[in-house]
Amino acid sequence: MRKHKRALAILMLLIVMTGLAGCARLRSGVHDLHGSIIGNEYNIDIFDNTGVRTLRTHGKKIDIDNNVVEERSYSSTTDEWYTTKTLSSVITITINGKQLISCGDTCIFYDKRLTPEHEFYLDDIEGGPSGMMDAALISGVVNNIKNKFGKPMVVVIKSQMGAPIYAFSGNKVYWEVQDDLPRFTKLMIDGMALYIHRANFQIIDKALLD
Numbered sequence: 001m002r003k004h005k006r007a008l009a010i011l012m013l014l015i016v017m018t019g020l021a022g023c024a025r026l027r028s029g030v031h032d033l034h035g036s037i038i039g040n041e042y043n044i045d046i047f048d049n050t051g052v053r054t055l056r057t058h059g060k061k062i063d064i065d066n067n068v069v070e071e072r073s074y075s076s077t078t079d080e081w082y083t084t085k086t087l088s089s090v091i092t093i094t095i096n097g098k099q100l101i102s103c104g105d106t107c108i109f110y111d112k113r114l115t116p117e118h119e120f121y122l123d124d125i126e127g128g129p130s131g132m133m134d135a136a137l138i139s140g141v142v143n144n145i146k147n148k149f150g151k152p153m154v155v156v157i158k159s160q161m162g163a164p165i166y167a168f169s170g171n172k173v174y175w176e177v178q179d180d181l182p183r184f185t186k187l188m189i190d191g192m193a194l195y196i197h198r199a200n201f202q203i204i205d206k207a208l209l210d
Contacts, residue, residue, distance in 0.1 A: 035180035037062040037195060040111050044095065047106040047199075051121050051163030054105070059095035062109065066091055066182050087182055091197065106159050106199045108166070111192040117148050120164035142167065146209040154209070155189060158200040168194070173203050 038061055046055040067088040074081050093100040093107070110116075120141065141164060142156060149169035157166040170189035178186055187194045187201065 035064045035066075035178065035184075037064065037109055037193075040113065040192075042109045042193075042195075043112055044093075045108045045110075046102065047108070047121065047159055047165060049104075049106070049159055049161045051106075051159035051161070051165050053121055053165075057095060057100075058112065061096055063094040064091060064181055064184070065094075091183075104198065106165070107197040108157060108199060109193075109195040109197075110166075110168075111194065114168060114189060114192045114194060116166040117150070117169055118145050118167040120166065142204075143210050146206065149206055151190075152206045153189075154202075154204045154206050155187060155194075156202045156204065157194075157196060158202070160198055160200065162200065165199070169206070175201070175203070 041058060041060045042062060044055075044057050044059065044062070045053055047053050067090045068085050070083050071086050072081055073084055090101060090103045091107075093102060123141075142154070145167070146154075149167070151169040151171050153170050153173040155166075155168040155170070155173055156164055157168075158164050168189050172191075173187065173189050175185055175187045178184065181195070184195050184197050185199075185201065187196070187203075
């Protein structure tokens with residue numbers, strides 16, 4: 001009788017474990033990759049591809065969910081359909097407990113102690129017919145304001161289409177990519193963090209500016 005009860009308990013445990021594994025598989029299609037931006041308070045600015053700001057907010061506790069979705073693909077080699085997981089362009093941003101869902105926009109999160117030395121999107125800068133910024137034009141705009149930069153390293157943040165958005169300067173600047181925040185790049189400027197999503201950037205020695 002005791003052996004029978006023990007075997008039944010083991011069977012029940014296996015059933016529960018199998019059920020939990022199944023739940024994990026069911027959940028794996030959404031919010032698979034989760035990261036947080038915590039510590040100091042951050043400004044959060046969102047821009048469209050051309051560098052036009054569409055939203056500004058701020059928060060101290062920021063959670064980022066990179067949505068993973070399942071896609072069906074076809075293999076001509078095996079003549080079969082198969083399912084793969086891929087990172088969606090949709091990110092869910094939770095700011096102080098309130099949610100913002102964004103798809104395809106440029107998102108910039110920067111420590112409130114960081115002050116941009118120039119905000120290009122407020123300038124009247126004419127781009128080409130496609131809206132793309134010419135590299136020579138960008139270089140000229142940055143060179144024209146070089147005296148604003150109080151420190152030797154200059155960081156220029158640009159939209160996906162190349163329009164400059166912000167310029168910062170610092171004594172010590174470096175960048176890194178974090179595993180829990182795909183499609184994000186973290187820049188550190190004199191010990192203060194700046195995160196960019198779907199944006200381009202340059203780190204330039206001020207001495208290189210004409």
